[in-house]
Amino acid sequence: MKNTMKTLLLATLLAGTTSMAMAEAITLRATANSNENDEDYDGLVVFKNYVENASNGEIKVELFIGTQLCAKGDECLAGVADGSIDVYISTSGGAAGLFPYIQVLDLPYLMSDDRVAETVLTSTDFTSKLRGMVMADSGDKIRLMTIGNTGGWRNYANTKKRVHGPADLAGLKMRTVPADLPQESARAVGASPTPIAWPELFTSLQTGVVEGTANGITDIMNMKFPDAGLKYLTLDGHSYMGAFWWMGQDRFASLTDAQKQVVVDGFAALQQATFASPKRKEIQAYADFKAEGGDIYVPTADEKAAFKAAAAPVFEWFKSSVKGGPEVLADFTAAVDQAQGVVDGERALELK
Numbered sequence: 574m575k576n577t578m579k580t581l582l583l584a585t586l587l588a589g590t591t592s593m594a595m596a597e598a599i600t601l602r603a604t605a606n607s608n609e610n611d612e613d614y615d616g617l618v619v620f621k622n623y624v625e626n627a628s629n630g631e632i633k634v635e636l637f638i639g640t641q642l643c644a645k646g647d648e649c650l651a652g653v654a655d656g657s658i659d660v661y662i663s664t665s666g667g668a669a670g671l672f673p674y675i676q677v678l679d680l681p682y683l684m685s686d687d688r689v690a691e692t693v694l695t696s697t698d699f700t701s702k703l704r705g706m707v708m709a710d711s712g713d714k715i716r717l718m719t720i721g722n723t724g725g726w727r728n729y730a731n732t733k734k735r736v737h738g739p740a741d742l743a744g745l746k747m748r749t750v751p752a753d754l755p756q757e758s759a760r761a762v763g764a765s766p767t768p769i770a771w772p773e774l775f776t777s778l779q780t781g782v783v784e785g786t787a788n789g790i791t792d793i794m795n796m797k798f799p800d801a802g803l804k805y806l807t808l809d810g811h812s813y814m815g816a817f818w819w820m821g822q823d824r825f826a827s828l829t830d831a832q833k834q835v836v837v838d839g840f841a842a843l844q845q846a847t848f849a850s851p852k853r854k855e856i857q858a859y860a861d862f863k864a865e866g867g868d869i870y871v872p873t874a875d876e877k878a879a880f881k882a883a884a885a886p887v888f889e890w891f892k893s894s895v896k897g898g899p900e901v902l903a904d905f906t907a908a909v910d911q912a913q914g915v916v917d918g919e920r921a922l923e924l925k
Contacts, residue, residue: 597631598630598631598632598633599631599632599633599828599832600632600633600634600635601624601632601633601634601635601659601660601824601836602635602637602642602657602658602659602660603617603620603621603634603635603636603637603658603659603660603661604636604637604638604641604642604643604649604658604660604661604662605617605636605637605638605661605662606639606640606643606644606645606649606667607638607639607723608638608639608795609638610795611723611795612721612722612723612724612791612816612846612847612850612851612854613662613723613816613847614636614638615846615847615850616662616721616816616818616843616844616846616847616850617634617636617638617660617662617843618636618846619842619843619845619846620634620660620839620840620842620843621634621636623835623838623839623842623843624835624836624839627835627838627839628832628835631832632832632835632836634660642657642658643658643661645667646663646666646667646668646669646670647670647671649661649663649667650663650668650671650715650819653714653715653819653820653821654711654714654715654821656821656823656824658821659820659821659824660718660818660819660820661818661819661820662723662816662817662818662819663816663817663819664723664750664814664815664816664817665678665679665752665754665815665817666679666750666751666752666755667750667817668817668819669752669753669754670752671710671711671715672706672707672710672711673752673753673895673896673897673898674703674706674895674896674897674898674900674901675703675707675815675817675901676752676753676754676891676895677891677898677901677902677905678720678812678813678815678905679727679752679754679755679758679812679815680754680812680887680888680891680902680905681758681811681812681880681881681884681887682811682812682877682880682881682884683905683906683909684813684909684912685913687848687852688916689909689912689913689916690722690813690912691848692912692915692916693905693908693909693911693912694719694720694721694815694844695844696912696915697908697911697912698908699904699905699908700717700719700720702901702904703717703720703901704716704717706897706901708822711822713822714821714822714823715819715820715821715822716819716820716821716822716825717817717818717819718818718819718820718836718837718840719818719840719841719843719844720815720816720817720818720844721815721816721818721843721844721846721847721848722813722814722815722816722847722848722850722851723814723815723816723847723851724788724789724791724792724814724851725789725790725791725814725851725852725855726789726810726811726812726813726814727787727788727789727810727811727812727813727814728787728788728789728790728806728807728808728809728810728811729742729747729785729787729806729807729809729811730785730786730787730788730793730798730803730805730806730807731745731747731784731785731786731803731804731805732778732781732784732785732801732802732803732804732805733745733784733785733805734805735805735807735868735870736805736807736870737807737870737872737876738872738876738879738880739762739763739879739880739883740763742762742763742764742785743763743764744763744764744765745763745764745765745784745785746764746765746767746781746782746783746784746785747759747764747765747766747767747783747784747785747786747787748767748768748769748774748777748778748783748785748786748787749766749767749768749769749787750768750771751768753894753895754887754890754891754895755787756768757886757887757890757891758811758812758884758887759787761883761884761885761886761887762880762883762884763883764785767782767783769782769783774786774796774798775796775797775798775800775801776801778798778801778802778803779800779801779802786798786803787811787812789814789851789855790806790855790858790859790862791851791854791855791858793806793858793862794858794861794862795858799862799865799866799867803867804866804867804868805867805868805870806862806867806868806869806870807870807871807872808869808870808871808872809872809877809880811880811884814851816847818840818843818844820836888902
């Protein structure tokens, strides 16, 4: 009889423990308005795998790829703030309505290459400073977790002709996102900015509503833009295609310290995955673009200097027109200078 009672008591305790564990289980709802061919998806898969394994199953990550939870930046960020979405990725344009200063990454020709850009985002305090500004401006509701990459570097592509310099962009109807900075950048180099939603760009190129766009090669090929007449690509690399990864601060604050560490480390793994993914995918993308008759041109040093000189007015516009612009630009240029110094030092050692 005693053994039976002990068995029943143990079973009851175990059931209670199991119920408690189930009650304490956490599910993070993460969304990306892209598809499974995108770098954002690659990053989320790595994040999910890391967080679920490192937390021993305490934290589950549920992925929503596409527009299942939300469709536009402001809508998605509202979901992050109210807790209906836990993790969301946007470009700078997607979040510029709320945090216009993050467009600083879109300022042209500030970073020389991937190595410098990745050092800025991993080894300086630039992201931390942006995080503080975002927290203040969102009423402590939205947290910037990390900045990765989504598509490499923006380059000028068009349906009309090979572009050697700003003179070749004069009057060209250039697709931009609705955010102000890309439109100012297009005007600075002589193009005519035309805001077009991403899903409408294929038809807009096909019908001549726009004649050009500024995108990375993986996006160009994923969207089959050569089928819409896009033929010419100039690899000027004018801006780094930063991916901003957001999380609800209330949700983050609700985690234990150990769980927070797992999530933070998960975002670090995600960041590295998004750095690597475009480099691999662009190999085939460039080959496919050429196979479809695409023309790829690399500007000379003088031509790139002409692009940079033409873009100079954008910096004054940013400082005078964007809230927090002067402060963020100063922080960013300081981080770039620091990163360039680190990379130059590493290169010097590697060449010995």
